[in-house]
Amino acid sequence: MSQEPVAATEVFKALADPIRWNIVQQVAQQEEFACSILEDTLPVSKPTISYHTKILTQAGLIEVHKRGRNYFYSLRRDVLREVINELWALAPGPRLVGESTADRGAKRPAQAPVAAAASGDTDVTLLTW
Structure with a gap:
């Protein structure tokens, strides 16, 4: 599915609203997120939810x-x-590359390379410039 490139400014505008940010955070937790759940978790009406999701869709953030x-x-x-x-x-600047899927969204304490090797942890973090 080929879609037009999204302007970063439109994404930032869409994310600037606390309700839309909350929607994005909730939708990010699942592959598919039911609209009906938003009605229970947001302190706004159905038409307001529809308005916010329309803006997020137009910005290219959600489908x-x-x-x-x-x-x-x-x-x-x-x-x-x-x-x-x-x-x-x-x-x-330095940037993490090669994050494993198990690490996404989970906070792990940082380990020194020697400690990681000794513990049998085979995940490698690579910093790029």
Whole structure:
């Protein structure tokens, strides 16, 4: 599925609202997120939820899928990565590469390379410039 490139400014505008940020955080937790859950977790009306999800969709951050009567949202992680890459280009520096899927979203205490090797931890963190 080929889509037009997303402008970083539109993404930032969409993420600037606390309700939309909350929606993105909730949608990011699952592959597909049911719209009906937002009605229970957000302190706003259905029309307001619809307004905010429309802005997130127009910014390219979420996709909407309809199955039967239900609507489901999924996060466009590729768009977030694109914006993050644009930010890194402004201030290049050391950057983590090769994060394992088990580490995503989980906070792990930092280990020294020797301690990691001794513990049998085979994950390697690579810093790039």
